[in-house]
Amino acid sequence: MPRITQQAKEDNRRRIIDAASVMFREHGADQVGIDQLMQTAGLTRGGFYNHFDSKEALVAEACRHAFDHQLRGLNEFLQNIDAADPVHALEHLARRYLSDYHRKNPAVGCPAPTLAVDAARHTALTQRQYADGVEEYLRTIMALQTSGLARANEPPSSAGPSDTRDDLENGGGCSPAPEELRARAVETFILLVGGMVIARAVDEAAPELSDEFLKGARDMIAGIIARPAG
Template identity: 40%
Template sequence: MPRISKQDKARNRQNILEAASRMFRSQGIDAVGIAELMKEAGLTHGGFYNHFTSKNDLAAEVCSASYAASLGGLARTIEDGPGQGGSPLERVMADYLSTAHRDAPDGGCPSASLATDAGRHSEAVQSAYAGGVEGYLTAFAAEFLREAEEKGHELDPAEARHRAVRLLSEMVGALMLARAVRHVQPELSDEILRTTRSHTLD
């Protein structure tokens, strides 16, 4: 049987990661079996262990990679500065609490889609999740400090951190609630998103 090239192996591994990212976020880690996952990735069941030691190992890497992508988008929005749609944080919040983000649980930020799973899984998964949360808090706090300085206001770093914690908590909580009720009470789901968008940065 011919050996696969390093490029093919790397591509297969990436296919598994991408399939797992979609499936874990939309269905939950425990609900996804390895056979089902490998089929989604276009590979055979037995090939899984050529790339990962366990599903838990994969879950931790998916969490880290998902946050890396999400935080990269956040950094680009902040770097763009104020624009049509308001300040960077206003644009971040509008995008996060949009119906498009709500209706795509297999993509977007893992803070909401993997919150329950992270709390139930290994320290490796929880550490990857905590690292992503810290990434968001650090970026938010830095932006609060930058905005205050731009306006000529003094803002204590501890207060900036408190605002960051509150902002992330409200965004994630609102998205989770909106997703939980969107099929049975779409008007309530929209209201949760709309109200949080309107008042979170007040």
Template identity: 40%
Template sequence: MPRITKEDKARNRQNILEAAGRMFRSQGIDAVGIAELMKEAGLTHGGFYNHFASKNDLVVEVCGASFAASLGVLAQEIEDGPDRHGSPLTRVVAGYLSTAHRDAPDGGCPSASLVTDAGRHSEAVQSAYAVGVEGYLAGFAAEFVREAEQEGRTLTPDEARRKAMRLLSEMVGALTLARAVRHVEPELSEEILRAGHRQALD
């Protein structure tokens, strides 16, 4: 039997991470077993422990990687600056509270899809989630300060952080509620998204 190369091992590990990211978001962490996960990744059950010491270690890494990807999108929007669609934060809110994001719970930002699971799991998982939250708060607060300066206003760091907390809380809350009722009350779900979109940056 041929030996697996470093490249193959790295690719297999990435396949596990990607499959876990999709499944944890859409089904919940506890609902996903290792055998089911490895099947989704196209690998054998026994191979899991060649890559991760435990499921908890995998969850921590998935949480960190998922937030890193979402924060990368936020950073790019801020770097791009205002355009015909509005300010960077206007675009971020529009994308986050979109029907497409609502209907793709296996992708997108983990802030809403893992919000309940994070609180039920280990301190390491909670810490990874907290790092992601802090990343959003820092990005939002910095953009609020920049916008205020551009408009000739003064916004203190504390004020900017409070605004950032409110924005993130409203976004996560609206998306979570919209997803919870979308199958049985689609009109209510859309109403929640629209209201969240309107209120977020008021």
């Protein structure tokens, strides 16, 4: 039997992570078995442990992959905003995140609302990946508050906290202090994730209430944007 090439092994690993990233967001990590996952990836169960020591290791990888994918898409979206657009880039982000499409498609959406419960129930390995993804979102939101556009031409994980701080401090004399920017970013992220969680939770039974939460979260984020420094 010919040995599998290194490229084929890497491709198979990627297929498993891609499948897990979607299935975990749609159904929950604890609701997806290895047999089901490997079948969806087009591979056999026996091959799973050639790539991962445990399911926990895959949950952590899938969580990181989902955040990376979302942040790349967000950066591409921000990069395509017309510089002359009068709508603040952070408001564009809120409209995109708190949208009907995102509400209806959790399997390909932000992992923050879909994997929060899973991360809480899993080990520090998964929670570390979840926390890192949240930090990337916060850095993006902080940059948007001052520059109007994220650093979309760089990979999501390329900018460390010191890089972001330099960007913010050079963003203009009327910008809020870094501590205030951080607090506003946390507040914004709570509204994004919390608004989406509740909107999805009542969507079929009470669609008007679901819409009310999406709109309410968007409006509150607009208020954060308009809030003067200090």
